[in-house]
């Protein structure tokens with residue numbers, strides 16, 4: 001049985017197959033409309049979510065399956081003190097596959113060790129967010145036509161942003177990738193990712209503080225929100241939260257084919273005026289998130305549609 005804990009759980013070839021399947025789902029939705037009939041997805045969300053939970057649910061519903069779950073720890077027995085391992089043993093009796101989001105790093109990993117159904121990590125603390133990365137890869141491949149040979153700017157909260165951590169792990173496997181890490185000093189990419197992932201794979205990168213300095217040379221800009229919930233004190237968050245605001249004026253500095261991605265939710269880091277710029281791709285990204293999760297559910301459940 002297969003789980004998804006990190007984007008590294010799939011080889012580059014497997015990712016290619018998964019994205020091809022997502023492409024076929026996009027082109028022929030009717031072919032997949034009954035593929036998961038009789039199957040149930042449980043969403044176990046111990047942290048807030050809009051897109052990740054609802055896109056997993058939409059994916060299962062589009063496949064003709066059913067959904068169940070909880071959307072906050074308060075409404076589950078976690079609030080009574082139940083452990084993740086007991087909860088997953090229980091859910092294994094009810095559902096065929098589950099997606100779990102948890103504020104603690106490694107909680108979905110604990111779950112998969114006690115589970116008799118596939119577990120999808122839907123975000124664990126500041127660690128990983130593999131299904132967002134699958135979404136991002138499919139979005140980049142669809143917009144640019146390929147995944148290598150690109151300079152990618154990662155901007156915002158690179159310290160706590162799990163979407164960035166997962167995306168870096170996944171992208172270093174493609175040739176010709178370079179990163180520009182754009183963050184305030186306090187929110188730099190953790191040193192273990194710089195040394196264990198970037199340096200180890202000999203990936204060229206530079207760190208800059210000013211977004212304006214990076215913009216002219218990027219093929220892609222991945223914006224992120226300052227992760228309020230991971231800060232130890234409110235004051236630091238308030239000081240950092242509006243450090244970057246991408247607006248139409250700054251977009252003038254960027255190449256004509258530099259797409260802007262964002263895992264969402266956005267707070268102030270992309271001004272709404274940018275939404276009408278043809279390079280703004282963050283709502284397209286949301287749509288790709290459904291196709292790739294449909295492909296993921298089929299793959300983990302080992303369902304082949306002819």
Ligand code: NCD
Nearest residue numbers: 051052123163225263264265
């Ligand atoms: C992200 C997350 O939860 O890590 N959201 C998402 O799933 N699309 C990004 C964020 O919350 O900033």
